[in-house]
Amino acid sequence: MQPSLQPPSPAQLFVPPHVTKAALFLGFLKIGLIGFGGVGPWARRVIVEERGWMAEADYAAVLGFGQILPGANTINAAVIIGDRFQGAAGAAIAVLALLSAPMAVLIAAAALYDRFGSLPDVRGALSGVAVGAAGLVIGTGLKMARKLRPDAIALLVGGCALVAVAAFRAPLLATVLALAPIGVGLSFVRRSPR
Amino acid sequence: MKPGVLLALAKTFGGLSLVAVGGANAAVPEIQRQVVGRLHWMDDGAFAHLFAISQAAPGPNVLLVSLIGWRVAGLAGLLVATVAMNLPSSLLAFAAGRAWRRWSASPWIGRLQRVLGPIAVGLIVASGVVMARTSDHGLIAAGLTAAVAAFVVFSRRSPMWALGAAAVAGVALNRLGVGL
Numbered sequence: 001m002q003p004s005l006q007p008p009s010p011a012q013l014f015v016p017p018h019v020t021k022a023a024l025f026l027g028f029l030k031i032g033l034i035g036f037g038g039v040g041p042w043a044r045r046v047i048v049e050e051r052g053w054m055a056e057a058d059y060a061a062v063l064g065f066g067q068i069l070p071g072a073n074t075i076n077a078a079v080i081i082g083d084r085f086q087g088a089a090g091a092a093i094a095v096l097a098l099l100s101a102p103m104a105v106l107i108a109a110a111a112l113y114d115r116f117g118s119l120p121d122v123r124g125a126l127s128g129v130a131v132g133a134a135g136l137v138i139g140t141g142l143k144m145a146r147k148l149r150p151d152a153i154a155l156l157v158g159g160c161a162l163v164a165v166a167a168f169r170a171p172l173l174a175t176v177l178a179l180a181p182i183g184v185g186l187s188f189v190r191r192s193p194r
Numbered sequence: 195m196k197p198g199v200l201l202a203l204a205k206t207f208g209g210l211s212l213v214a215v216g217g218a219n220a221a222v223p224e225i226q227r228q229v230v231g232r233l234h235w236m237d238d239g240a241f242a243h244l245f246a247i248s249q250a251a252p253g254p255n256v257l258l259v260s261l262i263g264w265r266v267a268g269l270a271g272l273l274v275a276t277v278a279m280n281l282p283s284s285l286l287a288f289a290a291g292r293a294w295r296r297w298s299a300s301p302w303i304g305r306l307q308r309v310l311g312p313i314a315v316g317l318i319v320a321s322g323v324v325m326a327r328t329s330d331h332g333l334i335a336a337g338l339t340a341a342v343a344a345f346v347v348f349s350r351r352s353p354m355w356a357l358g359a360a361a362v363a364g365v366a367l368n369r370l371g372v373g374l
Contacts, residue, residue, distance in 0.1 A: 012205035025210030029345065030254065032253050032279050033252055033253075034352075034354065035252045035254065036250070036251070036252050036354065036357050037324045039253065039254045039255075040318065041346070041353060042353075044197070045352075045353075048328070057311060059314075060286075060311035060315060061307040061308075061310055061311045061314075062278050062312050063311075063314050064307075064310030064313055064314030065216065065290075065291070065294060065307075065310060066287065067314050067317060068284065069283065069285020069286060069287050070212050070213055070214050070283050071211055071212070071217075071256075071279075071280065071282070071284065071286070071287065071289055072214075072217055072218050072254050072255070072256035072279075072280065073217040073218075073282070074217075075254060075256060075280055075283070075284060075287070076283065076284070076287035079284050079287040079291060079293075080287060080288075083288060083291055083292065084291075084295070088288070091284075091288055093235060095280070097264070098253075098254060099254070099257070099260075099276065099280070101251020101252075101255070102251065102252045102257055103252070103253065103257060103260055103272070105251055105252055105253065105274070106247070106248065106253060106257050106260065106261055107261075107264060107272070109247055109250070109251045110244070110247055110261060110264070110265070111284065113243065113247050113254075116319065120368055120369075121365050121368065121369070123368065124364040124365040124366075124367065124368025124369070124374075125319050125361040125362075125363050125364050126246050126247075126250050126278050126361075126364070127246075127362050127368075127373075127374045128215060128338070128360040128361045128362070128364020128365065128367075128374060129249070129357055129360055129361050129364065130246060130249050130250065131326070131335045131338050131339055131342075131360060131364070131374055132338060132339065132356060132357045132359075132360025132361070133249055133250075133325065133342075133357065133360075134302045134321070134322050134323075134325040134326035134342075135260065135323060135326070135327060135338065135339040135341065135342025135344075135345075135346070135356070135360075136322075136342055136343070136344040136346055136353050136357065137277045137319075137322030137342060138319055138323065138326070138339070138343040138346075139322075139342060139343035139345065139346025139347045139353070140316035140318060140322075140346055140349055140353075141315050141316075141319035141322060142319065142343065142346075142347050143346060144251060144315045144318070145312075145315050145319070146347070147330045148298070148311060148312065148315065150312055150361040153309070153312075153313070154277055154308070154312035155312070157309055157312050157316070158312035158313060158315050158316035159316060159332065160318030161312075161317050161320065162316040162317070162319050162320045162323075163320075164320075165316075165317060165320035165321070165324070166246075166319070166323040166324060169324075175313075175317070176310075176313060176317075179309075179313050180306060180309055180310060180313065182303050183305075183308075183309030183312075183313070184302070184305045184306055184309055187305045187308065187309065188305070191277035192292050
């Protein structure tokens with residue numbers, strides 16, 4: 001540790017707040033209900049920007065960890081974040097809050113679609129949302145990248161992950177298992193601060 | 195027949211839960227292979243409709259699995275499919291999360307964390323690109339995707355506005371006879 005050489009990063013200055021069970025429930029309920037086109041982008045918005053539960057880098061690390069585990073990424077992240085603030089009960093509360101409301105909405109939407117899905121306007125709106133949802137995911141990734149202020153190693157491993165999966169459809173597990181040791185290794189090699 | 199269907203739902207999605215690395219969207223081709231190809235619960239068209247609804251509706255994308263369960267065996271099917279898909283992976287995440295926190299003082303974990311963040315960001319952008327390529331069929335759609343992405347990056351307003359605008363654009367283009 002050489003605290004004098006570099007200013008502390010925002011993650012080190014961040015003091016995690018106390019988050020009650022009720023606040024966890026309401027926060028994840030909101031994430032589930034507004035989570036159009038997948039929950040990831042909205043989870044970041046609520047947890048980091050709106051409620052200030054976690055610092056950007058911390059949230060990205062939890063998300064990255066949730067991503068290398070099997071299963072839905074945001075459910076995994078909800079388990080870990082819920083556990084961090086309120087133990088096992090918090091994990092259960094976060095997951096149930098995240099799933100319950102959208103499940104009801106989804107069933108209603110499916111019933112509506114059965115009735116009105118053949119209408120041209122409904123088809124148009126659905127394809128518009130599908131195309132927009134892809135942009136939402138891309139934009140969220142770019143925003144996170146900008147806020148993390150990546151150094152050369154981060155740019156390298158993040159860029160490699162992007163190209164491997166987007167251009168070559170590399171399997172996710174293999175991508176992460178290959179890039180993580182490379183990044184950690186490089187961080188040992190490059191000792192001197194920029 | 196119903197208990198058999200419920201058992202098949204539990205076995206299919208319970209088996210997927212611990213191998214679905216990369217989240218729900220990454221598992222969609224495998225889910226389709228099982229549900230359409232192996233179990234013949236629906237055809238490709240019906241599957242595509244369920245997928246579109248799960249993308250357009252709020253909530254985690256893994257709810258596609260709940261929707262399949264509901265379609266195949268009603269409320270019981272929905273519950274069985276949802277629990278089977280999410281419980282094993284959640285228990286693993288719980289244990290792994292605690293182990294991770296316990297070792298977080300180790301410098302190795304610190305370094306790993308600083309590397310995993312950027313990798314996750316790269317993967318998120320990549321999954322958006324892959325989604326765009328499966329749902330975009332032309333320049334207009336690609337432009338719409340780029341516009342929503344730019345809105346998210348540069349505007350502080352809720353991204354819901356951009357998705358709403360995309361829905362309106364989809365309707366308008368459809369009425370003009372320009373498919374997306």
